[in-house]
Amino acid sequence: MQETYTSIRPGQVWLDTEGKRIQAHGGSVMYLDGLYYWYGENKEKTTGESGIWHWGVRCYTSADLYNWEDRGVIIPPEPEDPDSPLHPSSMMDRPHIIYNQRTKKFVCWLKIMQKNGEQTETVLTADSILGPYTKVRQGLRPLGMSAGDFDLAVAPDGKAYYYFERVHSETICADLTDEYTDVTGYYSTHFPHPYPPYVREATAHFVRKNRHYLVTSGTTGYLPNPSEVAAGASWHGPYTVLGDPHPDDASRTSYHSQISSVFKVEGKKDLYVAVADRWAPQDMDLQYEVYSKIFEAIFNPELREALQKQQAAQQDRNGEKAQESSGRNQEKNAAQANPEAVTAQMSAQAKKSRTGFTPDAARNTSIADYVWLPFRFEEPSPEHPDGMAYLDWKDEWRVEEYE
Secondary structure (H helix, E strand, C coil), X not given: CCCCCCCECCCCCCECCCCCECCCEEEEEEEECCEEEEEEECCCCCCCCCCCCCCCEEEEEECCCCCCEEEEEEECCCCCCCCCCCCCCCEEEEEEEEEECCCCEEEEEEEEECCCCCEEEEEEEECCCCCCCEXXXXXXXXXXXXXXXXEEEECCCCCEEEEEEECCCXXXXXXXXXXXXXXEEEEEEECCCCCCCCCCEEEEEEEECCEEEEEEECCECECCCCCEEEEECCCCCCEEEEECCCCCCCCCCCCCCXXXXXXXXXXXXXXXXXXXXXXXXXXXXXXHHHHHHHHHHHHCHHHHHHHHHHHHHHHHHCCCHHHHHHHXXXXXXXXXXXXXXXXXXXXXXXXXXXXXXXXHHHCCHHHCXXXXXXXXXXXXXXXXXXXXXXXXXXCCECHHHCC
16 A cells, blocks of 8 residues: 655655656646646656657646645547657647636647657647647747747736747747637747757746746756746846755756746745656766756857867877777768767767766656755845745655745
């Protein structure tokens, strides 16, 4: 019989009431009629060997935030249709659901990575959070942009907002239509960066004391990186970057996790919880300083060239120049024309130095864990006029410890 949990244990294996791993990745938590609903990507079949990226969206319910009952797959995969955005091989990520009080519909947005690398949205609606859901849009390019990781938020007056990464460029806040199924065309831009790993993704929005917070991660695939908190006075900001919320994290990996959403605990005065995934628990020995350069090399030609020269010099020092010169030139020419070749080349070099990583498509995310932590807020001061939000590491914590 599965044990009854009495606390949250970040980074440890979390089982549902049937004793199975919880599969709600890239997820969010919604409170409805006395129950918390935790939904996310179902990765139970994503072993890295099957070609399965997801098996739909799964949902769990809990009254105490500790013990979660599996309510099933609320948005099932469509394995019979290879062209469907819900085909198991489709790179479907980060479901977000909001409720439209006017239409009485639950509206779900899904990020879909196309085979050509473009990222689009699929939008579905349902009368119940548990479904069934009906697709109302697919292949949506919001504002004509390739749209990456995102969050959805609803204001007290019913107006809704969509925060997303304009792929490898900047963060966008866009107004949603009255039905929440498209954007109106009005938007604002934030946090411009020239290339990964510095581009901000995985935006999570929340409001506290009339201040709007955006928590974002860098861009290094499933491998973790430093998070960033920004704050502003309105839905569209402007936002001021406050810094990394993980103050004691020497690894600069957000405690080896990536935040997907933030929710306020019902009935608590000031308890906001960051919901995060530890996508790669088997790779926690990898160093951010190393693999961040590999990601940057894919998009930064100057760094790519410098790393290639460094590689060539290392091969010369090993006495391999004569026999590998021809092959090296071929690799260099191919890499300049094909960024994917750089990934393979740099990854191979990293593996030789015991700092290699598994490509996302080959990663076993069925064993990914969760890191849920409560925010600690620093009120405004001369150093931080907007205040600061911190996530202190806790091996174990209880909701009852908070007012």
